[in-house]
Amino acid sequence: MQKVVSLFSGLGGLDLGLEAAGWDCVYATDIDPRAVESLEANRGRRLADGRRFMGDAQIEVGDVRALRGEDVLSKSGQRRGAITLLAGGPPCQSWSSAGHQLGFDDPRGQLIKDYLRIASELDCRYLLFENVRGLITARGPDGVPGSALAWLREQLFARGWQTHVELFNAADYGVAQRRVRVVLVGYRTGDLPRLPEPTHDKREEDGRRPWVSLGACIGALSPLSDEEIIRPTGKLALDLEGIKPGSGVKSPGKSEATRPGGHWGYKQGAFVADPALPGRTVTANPQQDWVRDPRHGLRRLTPRECAALQSFPTDWIITGRRVDQYRLIGNAVPPRLAEAVGATLLASCEGEDRKVTWAAPTPLPERLQSAIDYTRREERRNGPSRREAPAKRRVLVRA
Template sequence: MKGLDDPRGQLFKEFVRIAAETRPRFILFENVAGLVTAKGAHGDVGGILREIQSEFENLGYACRFDLLNAADFGAAQRRVRLYMIAAYKETPPHFPLPSHCRDGSQSLSPWRTLGQFLAAQRAPDAADVVRPKGRRVAELMALKPGTGLRSVGLVEANRPSGHWGYRQDCFVADLTVPSRTIRAASTPDWLRTSQADLRRLTWRECAGLQGFPTDWVFDGRSLASRFRQIGNAVQGDIGRAIGRELFAAAHSVGRGNGKSVGWPSCFSKRVRYTEMEEITNGAHRRAAREKLNGKSAEMVG
């Protein structure tokens, strides 16, 4: 995350302004998981989230946070997001309990796979289908589902061979598990529909994975605009699950001491890990960014 230096990082203040003007009983806030470790104005890991919490608390709201995976609530998509429920002068409601898990143990249903989702969809319109061209065909066909073409790795203190990752636009989906997170970019994962055929997930399929009804009409004519609206939306299955909890709480008498609930343990673990990473690799990363910025400046000049 770019943090408060990014204009989008200031949008939460609009959220706070609206809350101050309307004073709803409950507030639901959703953001990327990286917000947990985003640095504050003084470089402190987790600082932005602490600032957001403080802003709402100053208005009289008690906050509860968690990281929830849409796949645990019936979505055929692995999408982990940070959620906050804030309650005005009362203890915030609990988040819903999962209805699904990876292997279907603990009396829960197994995750819904991408393959199961696609089997229930109608055939995509020919105009929506994108297939690879040129050398990309052979590169993608050589990949095992659930893998992708690698990006260039950044050499770090504890990763001498490079901190590599998969290119987001060149990943072949695994049909036996829920899809990866649907992004706001118009380059979703590739599907191997047969031994000799590859295509991307269509925008309609991405919308379905996000929980949109099949007849939903999106604003804007461009494909890029549709993908932005789809990828930036709150996933529907988990939205309904949280909505049911809020609906039940709204029809009950407020209770509790009106104090915020402590961060879950997974937040603390992420903060500690990021702090250790900064100690180990922070100098390498800053040097790499400065070098890259220097090359960019030379090219512009």
């Protein structure tokens, strides 16, 4: 059975999906004690093939900056080169559009370097790296959009891994959530990976099944208790009163050179979900979307519902306070998406080698390179005015 080591394990979404696909996790770690508590609480759950989740895996609280490959090998009872897959995505906040996008200037952005170091120390055949869509256009040390991903791929290439990068929408794989994430697979010569084809589609084209809606997903759960219900209060309640499902309270527009009317969006925590569609991306904070519940009225999505939207089993144990639960759920990889990726990677391991040779990292898929090119053009057009606007606001405040 092919072995996997899991870094930044969190709530175990990636681990659960990989093990459901047939992988055997031998070591898992996270710096968050609540995450490790949750992993331990779910250890031993029976998988479809009769195996137990995490089986005899070593699970521990740890900081990857202090972790050494030889320690992982010793604790998991493996030798260097015997672990087929290193899986995990460093914290996404430094690249996320929901954060400040500080990239490598954020200490969390530097954790990518520890991922690279541990990958080399373990000498795994495959790497599986998951992160937010913002990593595609993220700026590296040179400040150029797209250079962070280019740096990462070049670093992996120098260590002997070619890379394939794709964007996946979890809704296309049966998850009741429109969650778009970057998946990077590193592979050795002769190990060209297979990646999964979508099984679901908004338009039900090519024989694919329809997207799973938010309404269908949370409607299948057991009834909510009074303690789970959160209703809006004060000004937010008034603001949301007339909002239709699928819309929200707009934030003020930001003035830009090519957008005189401003570049607006929806205020965080002020969006009413459309139950006919998969949910929007579940975030790692308590400001989740609202739903108009026929029984309870306007209320916020609960942790239990958010876990279901991520495709966790309905009885998955999540320890900690409500704020801890939202954080763990929002940071997780949807298990159903992880299973789809894990199944095709496992097939790649066990199939015939497809020999390839390369002298440089392979080109990105055209649609990803197009996104980078667009971001660079947009930066040239709007970057100066976007940076100028906050400066003007600061002057007005001082005046």
